[in-house]
Amino acid sequence: MPMNKARDVAYQILKDVILSSKYVNIALKEHVLEGSEGNLVTQIVYGTLQHERYLAYQWEDLVVKQPKPSIGILLNMAMYQHVFLSKIPDYAIIKETVDLAKKAEKGQYANFVNAILRKLFARPLRPVVFQQKHMSLAVETSHPDWLTHMLIKQYGYDLASKILHINNQPPKLYGREQKTSTSQAQVSELWAKEVDLYPDSLLLKKDVLSSQAFKEGKIIIQDLHSQQVAVFMDPQPNDCVLDMCSAPGTKTMHIADLMNNQGEIVAVDLHAHRIELVNQLAAKTQVNIVKTLVADATLLNQLVEPDSFDAILLDAPCSGIGVFRRKPDKKRTISPNDLDELQKIQRQLLSSAATLVRKGKSITYVTCTINRKENEKQVEWFLHQFPDFECVDSRLLLPTEDDADGFYMAKLRKKT
Structure with a gap:
């Protein structure tokens, strides 16, 4: 899957999730994702959703009125790559995002997207500063204001902040060996390490889904x-x-x-x-x-x-x-x-x-x-x-x- 195709697929999935209320895991399963480009799709989709509010905050001061939601998704996608995927050069992000904009909403926002992204990428990140501390944390971590306030009230600011920040980190892939399974498939090559604190738990490698052990029920994917x-x-x-x-x-x-x-x-x-x-x-x-x-x-x-x-x-x-x-x-x-x-x-x-x-x-x-x-x-x-x-x-x-x-x-x- 070429990189421009990966961004196209990521854009379609994000539209399905944000505009059509489809579950992200289901939307991802509907597309064939392979190799590094498939990983890029997953990374862009999850990253854009995890940081959605923070990403929009970065460009909202540059627009007179909110663009159509489909264009907002494009700007967020581009901003996510700019901020969090440092290996992708800015010129590539701008070019491929503008190419997507030319195919969206009859192409009428292509020049707008190009102008906004060039301004964005030429300036430092916009600091998140609000008079109310919980609102700054909510935008910074892309959570609703009310939810952020609730967790601060329940856990205190410092612990709530740690929880909200870790919500935006990629999850580890954990699993365990199902002892009822009679499968003879090898499992040792599928896990990176055993988890010391929990003896039967395994930190799995990403290719476990294609393994015989997973297909035959020997390995069960389950969070720690x-x-x-x-x-x-x-x-x-x-x-x-x-x-x-x-x-x-x-x-x-x-x-x-x-x-x-x-x-x-x-x-x-x-x-x-x-x-x-x-x-x-x-x-x-x-x-x-x-x-x-x-x-x-x-x-x-x-x-x-x-x-x-x-x-x-x-x-x-x-x-x-x-x-x-x-x-x-x-x-x-x-x-x-x-x-x-x-x-x-x-x-x-x-x-x-x-x-x-x-x-x-x-x-x-x-x-x-x-x-x-x-x-x-x-x-x-x-x-x-x-x-x-x-x-x-x-x-x-x-x-x-x-x-x-x-x-x-x-x-x-x-x-x-």
């Missing part, structure tokens, strides 16, 4: 902190386990691994196409103890007998603030109203789970957010509503720890 969920849950062989929001099944298969593929796991999801992902992964990894169910997990207490499970995993829908570095498109669309609605759903799911777990056994409540209102505050609410439960353990794993995603876990045991 995500891998701690099943370990924290501690399922035992012959347990009867409920995974309430199971798709795509990565944690489900890890639970099966820890159970030595003995017992039963009921894996639930609201959508049939999502449950099919769980079925496919179970077949790929030779896990035979999973039974899938398409159902609304908030109503499971009306469908399933009380006291049916030895352990429940509630990997709840959440704001996903802990995985923004993997899903940078989420931070441009998330709103305070979304958090309010998610907290309602989380409480409905917790209430449903409360009747289903046996006495002396636990619900493991998990989110991939670091918002305390979805984490500690939800546990406080649950314990108040259901005094026959106690929180016996909890863990907050921040994105600043271990260079991995942010997760929260709480083990809620039903008293005997």
